[in-house]
Amino acid sequence: xxxxxxxxxxxxxxxxxxxxRAFVYAGTALFSVxxxxxxxxxxxxxxxxxxxxxxxxxxxxFGIDATRCIGCLRxxxxxxxxxxxxxxxxxxxxxVERYVYLKGEKAPRIxxxxxxxxxxxxxxxxxxxxxxxxxxxxxxxAFFVPKLCNQCEHPPCVxxxxxxxxxxxxxxxxxxxHDYCIGCQxxxxxCPYGARSFNPKHEVTDKCTxxxxxxxxxxxPACVEACPVDARIFGDQNDPESPISRFIRENRVQVLxxxxxxxxxxxxxxIEKEVV
Amino acid sequence: MADSESRMPRxxxxxxxxxxIGGAIALIARILFQDKSYGRYGIYxxxxxxxxxxxxxxxxxxxxxxxxxxxxxxxxxxxIHKVVVCETCHGAAAKHPSAKAAVTVDLAGKSxxxxxxxxxxxxIKLAIxxxxxxxxxxxxxxxxxxxxxxxxxxxxxHAGGQQCIVCHNPHSPKIGAAGAQKAxxxxxxxxxxxxxxxxxxxxxxxxxxxxPEWPSLAGQQRGYLAGALLAYKSGARPDPMMSAQxxxxxxxxxxxxxxxxxxxxxxxxxxxxxxxxxxxxxxxxxxxxxxxxxxxxxxxPAWPSLAGLQEAYLVNALKAYQSGARRNPMMAGLxxxxxxxEIGQLAAYYAGLKCK
Numbered sequence: 001x002x003x004x005x006x007x008x009x010x011x012x013x014x015x016x017x018x019x020x021r022a023f024v025y026a027g028t029a030l031f032s033v034x035x036x037x038x039x040x041x042x043x044x045x046x047x048x049x050x051x052x053x054x055x056x057x058x059x060x061x062f063g064i065d066a067t068r069c070i071g072c073l074r075x076x077x078x079x080x081x082x083x084x085x086x087x088x089x090x091x092x093x094x095x096v097e098r099y100v101y102l103k104g105e106k107a108p109r110i111x112x113x114x115x116x117x118x119x120x121x122x123x124x125x126x127x128x129x130x131x132x133x134x135x136x137x138x139x140x141x142a143f144f145v146p147k148l149c150n151q152c153e154h155p156p157c158v159x160x161x162x163x164x165x166x167x168x169x170x171x172x173x174x175x176x177x178h179d180y181c182i183g184c185q186x187x188x189x190x191c192p193y194g195a196r197s198f199n200p201k202h203e204v205t206d207k208c209t210x211x212x213x214x215x216x217x218x219x220x221p222a223c224v225e226a227c228p229v230d231a232r233i234f235g236d237q238n239d240p241e242s243p244i245s246r247f248i249r250e251n252r253v254q255v256l257x258x259x260x261x262x263x264x265x266x267x268x269x270x271i272e273k274e275v276v
Numbered sequence: 277m278a279d280s281e282s283r284m285p286r287x288x289x290x291x292x293x294x295x296x297i298g299g300a301i302a303l304i305a306r307i308l309f310q311d312k313s314y315g316r317y318g319i320y321x322x323x324x325x326x327x328x329x330x331x332x333x334x335x336x337x338x339x340x341x342x343x344x345x346x347x348x349x350x351x352x353x354x355x356i357h358k359v360v361v362c363e364t365c366h367g368a369a370a371k372h373p374s375a376k377a378a379v380t381v382d383l384a385g386k387s388x389x390x391x392x393x394x395x396x397x398x399x400i401k402l403a404i405x406x407x408x409x410x411x412x413x414x415x416x417x418x419x420x421x422x423x424x425x426x427x428x429x430x431x432x433x434h435a436g437g438q439q440c441i442v443c444h445n446p447h448s449p450k451i452g453a454a455g456a457q458k459a460x461x462x463x464x465x466x467x468x469x470x471x472x473x474x475x476x477x478x479x480x481x482x483x484x485x486x487x488p489e490w491p492s493l494a495g496q497q498r499g500y501l502a503g504a505l506l507a508y509k510s511g512a513r514p515d516p517m518m519s520a521q522x523x524x525x526x527x528x529x530x531x532x533x534x535x536x537x538x539x540x541x542x543x544x545x546x547x548x549x550x551x552x553x554x555x556x557x558x559x560x561x562x563x564x565x566x567x568x569x570x571x572x573x574x575x576x577p578a579w580p581s582l583a584g585l586q587e588a589y590l591v592n593a594l595k596a597y598q599s600g601a602r603r604n605p606m607m608a609g610l611x612x613x614x615x616x617x618e619i620g621q622l623a624a625y626y627a628g629l630k631c632k
Contacts, residue, residue: 011283011284011285014284015284015288018284048325048326048329053329055325067423068423068425069423070415070422070423070426071419071421071422072414072415073414074364074414074415077364078335078363078364078368081334081335081367081368082333082334082335082368083331098421099421100420100421129414130419130421132417132418132419134419134420134421135418135419135420137420139420139421142420142421143421144421144422164314164319164320164321165320166320167318167319167320169317169325170317175324175325175328177320177321177324177328179321179324180320180321180324209328211333212328212329213328213329213330213331213332213333214333214335216329217333219333219337222333222334222335225335225337225361226335226361226363226364228359228360228361228364228415229359229423229425229426230359
């Protein structure tokens with residue numbers, strides 16, 4: 001030791017000065033990288049220009065009218081087919097839950113198409129149907145609720161991704177780049193709605209895209225196309241006459257778990273507080 | 277030592293050097309390996325968006341079917357099922373029609389980009405639903421939680437185990453005629469008796485016909501009688517004799533006549549054919565029981581009883597359904613499959629049954 005504590009040391013000051021300068025440089029560099037990241041947000045996607053689709057012009061939104069849903073699960077079937085989701089009872093981009101309030105019971109009984117009883121009723125894991133288990137029960141109230149990704153304004157799943165494999169597009173859809181996904185499943189944990197699932201075969205996470213390949217072509221998402229009772233509503237929130245704008249305007253809508261601060265873009269009508 | 281005093285300590289220099297090398301490697305790696313489109317729109321690979329958007333849609337929509345299946349499409353558009361898209365029942369139509377057989381494509385193996393796609397089934401040949409009970413009950417089985425606006429049935433008692441498409445056209449399932457006939461004014465049997473004088477010559481004074489080809493009316497279902505008269509009147513069921521008779525009847529007349537005849541006591545016409553023929557008919561009649569009753573007496577006021585009707589009339593009626601001279605979606609489907617011999621057997625059986 002050449003020096004003692006408390007002794008004047010010019011070296012230390014130099015080091016501090018150096019570190020200070022390094023901080024400034026690094027800060028500037030990070031800032032410019034950040035700027036680079038922002039650049040182009042206002043531009044249309046060049047690769048999609050051919051289709052005339054401009055993602056800065058749309059703000060998609062989704063509505064669920066649970067008072068209409070008949071629980072036929074044709075939306076789940078359509079989604080699996082349209083998006084090539086694994087044909088089993090564990091991976092869903094969209095699903096339907098059944099809430100049944102029996103007389104004298106406080107909490108509802110909840111099941112979905114993935115429930116063993118319902119799989120037995122459908123005959124196989126690749127087909128979907130609700131069984132009639134409450135046929136003879138004393139049912140006070142019952143309803144079906146379709147669920148899917150809420151495409152949050154502030155998606156926690158995007159925040160936690162360590163590799164930039166998931167992101168929110170300017171037209172309001174949270175997508176996954178399966179090339180970059182490393183399958184760490186942080187996002188599965190982060191989603192408060194259970195909307196993401198892990199595909200062990202390809203070791204990547206999967207989620208609903210509102211059928212991004214369809215909506216960018218001017219089609220409706222497959223689940224909306226298949227719904228026979230208009231329980232699913234889709235459209236552009238920028239257009240005041242779109243089905244979704246009407247739906248939001250003409251109903252008292254709610255979103256799931258508003259306290260999470262995620263600002264979902266799926267709006268529900270006709271659900272109970274137990275639906276989260 | 278003053279020299280080294282003014283320089284940075286060596287371990288710090290080493291540390292900074294390691295940082296600098298690490299940084300340089302990271303920078304080179306970034307230039308070499310990072311996708312060019314990374315950061316174009318945000319902190320992600322910009323090209324991913326276009327790749328995801330490039331997927332081909334599987335569901336083509338009903339408009340796609342119109343060009344080739346125009347008749348089916350028109351029928352569907354006019355019916356109540358136009359809310360159920362074709363592909364919900366027939367499967368996604370991407371690549372249909374094509375000569376190739378259905379194949380299962382694992383996109384992960386086909387594409388350079390890792391695609392999450394377990395099995396994406398391409399229905400090149402579209403399915404004709406084999407089990408309509410399974411299909412239709414997805415939406416129509418009576419179940420707690422289904423909104424009342426959705427028409428639902430008790431499957432066990434409604435269809436009696438039969439396929440739904442025996443009675444319902446899947447593309448336009450509403451059974452209009454039979455359903456509409458059920459309603460109608462109650463009618464006054466006493467007033468009907470007076471008006472029935474004009475009919476006695478052919479149908480008998482008390483509605484029991486003596487002519488082998490003209491049907492008895494006594495004891496027939498009230499809703500069916502009213503419906504039949506309305507159909508003669510409107511021309512939906514043309515008949516040289518009855519069309520003229522029904523033309524002058526008001527709706528009130530029809531209600532009264534239906535009330536009179538349905539309350540009148542019937543008398544079976546009986547069969548002149550052999551008992552053997554009738555017992556062969558009994559075996560065939562199992563298919564008819566769900567609508568016309570196990571003993572030929574219908575439980576539905578809109579559907580006719582057959583027990584004790586004239587044998588020759590029954591034969592003519594079934595042949596009329598076969599030829600299309602008499603139109604009814606349910607009977608047309610059922611009569612289509614009957615041979616001449618079977619028609620004779622069924623007619624012999626029903627004519628010989630006791631009416632109520």
